[in-house]
Amino acid sequence: MAKPRKARSTAAKQAPDGKRTSRRGPPPAKRAAKPRRGLWGWILWPVTFLIRVAWALAWRGAVTVALIVAGATAYNYVGLPDMASLSDGRARGSVTMLDRSGEVFAWRGDNFGGLVTTDNVSPHLKHAVIASEDKRFYRHLGVSPRGIAGAMRTNLRSGRGPFSGGGGSTITQQVAKLLCLGNDYSPTLGISEAEFEADCRRGTVWRKVKEIPYAFALELKFTKDEILSIYLNRAYLGAGARGFAAASQRYFGTSVARLNPAQSAMLSGLLPAPSYYAPTSNLKRAQDRGATVLRLMRDQGYLSSADFQQALDTPATLSAAARQDTGGYFADWVMGTGPDFLTRETTEDVIMRTTLDKDMQRAAEEALGFVFETKVRAGSEAQAAIVVMSADGAVRAMVGGRNTRGAGQFNRATQAVRQTGSSFKPFVYAAALDLGKRFDDRVFDGPLQIQVPGSGIYAPENYDKKFYGEVDLTEALARSLNTAAVRLSEATGRDIVRKVATDFGIESDLAAGPALALGASESTLIEMTGAYAGILNGGTSVTPYGLTSLRLRGEDQALLDHETGLGERVITDQAARQLVYMMSRVVESGTGTRAKLGDRPAAGKTGTTSSYRDAWFVGFTGDYVAGVWMGYDDNTPLTGVTGGGLPAEIWRETMVRVHDGLPVTPLPMIDPRTEMRRPPPQVAAPRPSPQPQRQQPAREPDLAERILQDVLGGIFGRN
Incomplete structure (x- = not known):
């Protein structure tokens, strides 16, 4: 029989003194009575309650923010590299x-x-x-x-x-x-x-x-x-x-x-x-x-x-x-001629040595400012550009526009592609001279009509609307006669003229029609100046350059070196020397007389487009080549400006300053007095050699003669 489970007693036990006590201990002490709020207590109670809540939130929020800031600080601390x-x-x-x-x-x-x-x-x-x-x-x-x-x-x-x-x-x-x-x-x-x-x-x-x-x-x-x-x-x-x-x-x-x-x-x-x-x-x-x-x-x-x-x-x-605030246009141009990873996109510190001459740069900027201040009406928005270089293509100065300050501006010397006008004509004469023509050969300047397929009749005229008949090549170039240049180009061959111009450095697309001879094609000023440098140095092509060496900062070994811009021969030296003489006559007595440099010999060529939107003068001395372009950025026609006017004056002011203190260097050209065409030598007619006399055939004697011969033969004993 199972033992009965002892019942859980909740009854009080008997204390030793006879009093009964709870099994769970002494009875709880009697809770003290709460003090009663007075009137002010009830009035201030909401305020104190809000203070207590605000304090509780504030310290808890402060702890939370401190923990967040501490965590963010630790996170940033771990990610910081060394100084x-x-x-x-x-x-x-x-x-x-x-x-x-x-x-x-x-x-x-x-x-x-x-x-x-x-x-x-x-x-x-x-x-x-x-x-x-x-x-x-x-x-x-x-x-x-x-x-x-x-x-x-x-x-x-x-x-x-x-x-x-x-x-x-x-x-x-x-x-x-x-x-x-x-x-x-x-x-x-x-x-x-x-x-x-x-x-x-x-x-x-x-x-x-x-x-x-x-x-x-x-x-x-x-x-x-x-x-x-x-x-x-x-x-x-x-x-x-x-x-x-x-x-x-x-x-x-x-x-x-x-x-x-x-x-x-x-x-x-x-x-x-x-x-x-x-x-x-x-x-x-x-x-x-x-x-x-x-x-x-x-x-x-x-x-x-x-x-x-x-x-x-x-x-x-x-x-x-x-x-000094010069050379900004030049610097931008040079930055574009080197490799991008060492120039515009370099992550290294690069030292670049250039061809710039600060004195010549200042001279070009001052010359441009002087002409515009003294010869151009106030408020004119016409622009101009200048390039000065040595005969081997080393660019010494560059002005890309009238505002020479700062960097990253539109550079009219290297970026503006404009029609060249008559400044292109030297390449026509260069091609003809290279094929054997002479500076004193004759060409006809008169009315001319050429049928151009798809375009009709092409009939060029001279600037003064006159014709001069038979002229030599030197006079035709000095006067910039259009019909003579077109005739010479057609006789020489447009393809040959185009090749000579291209080989001299004119990289733009050249016109295919007869207007090629009159500069209907477009080019940049730096291309034209470089091409003229090729004429000065004896007919060898030139590539304009501004960078001579490039190295990283702290290193002595150059990564790039550039010593010259000379290229391949384009025309013979004799043809180049004749052309230099012909171009010198442009300055002495032709369309470019306003470019004269006094006793210093100079040669060049003017250029004005048919619509007067562009005016050029490009020329050289025995030391330097310079090109000047003038026009409006929006192609507005120039008023009363030709290549022989303001551009020639800007060129002259530039070259006077550039050559200040330099000795006079003669131009590499022929002396026309020793190169004049001589009459062919008189060759003595050869003395005729003696001819053997021809024997006449014997004539048969008649009857009387035979009788006489018989009589005489009998007398003298002869038959």
């Missing part, structure tokens, strides 16, 4: 251009002067940056609430949004912007590098929020001096200068370690708006901004009153290389 990797943030390299004497005249791309630290820069620069950008830099943890609040207050007072305008960013936060919060630019993004950087600097609330943990990560990863060093290396300072080392060389031509207070203040003053304050854009504005930074340096104890006054009295000025 050297962060210092050079360029997506592409730079190209520094040297002229023919080895002096810097232009920069392209983003120049980086090399890694610098706070230990090897001028202390004045370090103080200027801290004084103007973040005076509490060494005392905050990367973010300055006081600075942010002050900037917001200033922005609101100015009628802007709280985050529009000044943002109160510390140097650490500015470094975060420069690093784009760890995102690197890539061309695959579909935007330009400038657009990418502008987006990185947008002052939105969300971007400000993201800057905070990144700034904290920077402060944890690097020392204050290392953060400042990244800033000094990475900041953009205008004119293609990335970092203070590059800017110091770009503007002052000096090392960043040797900057004086005035120079340091000017460079630091560029930080808020590099392009606006750039001294190459407006030196006075840059000096005024530098004076503001100098006052901040004095007020914060970085400059004594005496040093401050001295810096104000001797403001920073540009170096000679930075002051």
Whole structure:
């Protein structure tokens, strides 16, 4: 039989003293009674309740935000590379251009002067940056609430949004912007590098929020001096200068370690708006901004009153290389002649030596300005271009238009393809001379009609509507007679004329009809000037060039070398010498007399298109070749301008300045007095040799003669 289960007793047990107690222990103590709220208690209760709720939410929210910031800071910290990797943030390299004497005249791309630290820069620069950008830099943890609040207050007072305008960013936060919060630019993004950087600097609330943990990560990863060093290396300072080392060389031509207070203040003053304050854009504005930074340096104890006054009295000025603003068109052209991976798309720092002569470049620019100021009506929008080169094709100067400042403009010397007019005629005469014609051979200048299939009758006329009959080739070229040139071209053969022009360097498509002889085809100024250089050097083709060597910065071995532009022979030397003489008569007594250079011999050819949209003068001395084009960009006809007018005067003003101080070099041409056609030599008629006398056949004697012979024979005993 199963033992009965003991019943769970819930009854009280008997205590030793006879009292019953609960099994679960002593009875709970009696709960104290709540104090009764008074009237004020009920009135204040909602407020205290809300305070308690707000406090509970605030500290919990603060903890949550702190955890998020800590996590974001840790995430950014792990992704930060070393200081050297962060210092050079360029997506592409730079190209520094040297002229023919080895002096810097232009920069392209983003120049980086090399890694610098706070230990090897001028202390004045370090103080200027801290004084103007973040005076509490060494005392905050990367973010300055006081600075942010002050900037917001200033922005609101100015009628802007709280985050529009000044943002109160510390140097650490500015470094975060420069690093784009760890995102690197890539061309695959579909935007330009400038657009990418502008987006990185947008002052939105969300971007400000993201800057905070990144700034904290920077402060944890690097020392204050290392953060400042990244800033000094990475900041953009205008004119293609990335970092203070590059800017110091770009503007002052000096090392960043040797900057004086005035120079340091000017460079630091560029930080808020590099392009606006750039001294190459407006030196006075840059000096005024530098004076503001100098006052901040004095007020914060970085400059004594005496040093401050001295810096104000001797403001920073540009170096000679930075002051000169020449060769922009030439620099753009040269950038397009080298390999892209070492020029326009380079990721390296490249040193490029060129053929540019800064004195000649300045001479060409001054000549163009002088003629337009003194000979052209005010307000004219006519354009002009100039190319000066040596006989081997080395380009010494290039003006691509009347506005010579800046880079990336339309270059009329190399990009404008225009009709050449009569400046093409020397190639017609070159072809004829090469085939055996002489400078004093005759050609007929008179009415001419040629049936052109599909176009009808072609009947050229001379500029003055007159005809001159039989003329020699020299006079025909000097007077630029159209019908004579067409007749000579037709007699020589258009294909031969076209080949000679092409071999001399005219790469554009040439006309197929008889108008070929009169320059109906199009070409660029640099092509035409190079072709004339081929005539000067004795009939050998020339390819214009501007790049002589190219090397990487820090290396001595050149990657590219270019010593000459000479090519293959096109016409004989004798034909070239005759042509040079004929072209010299153009300047001496023909259509180009306004290009005369006094006692210095010169040769050339004028050119004016039939519609007066283009006017040319291309010519040379014994030293240099120069070409001038004039016209309107929209093809508006010129008013009263021919190649022998303003273009010839621009050419003359250019060449006078280019040859200043040079000895006179004779032209490589024939002397017509010794080359005149001689009459054929008189050859004495040969003396006739004696001819043997022919024997007459014997005549049969008649009867009387026979009787007489018989009688006499009997007497003398002969038969």
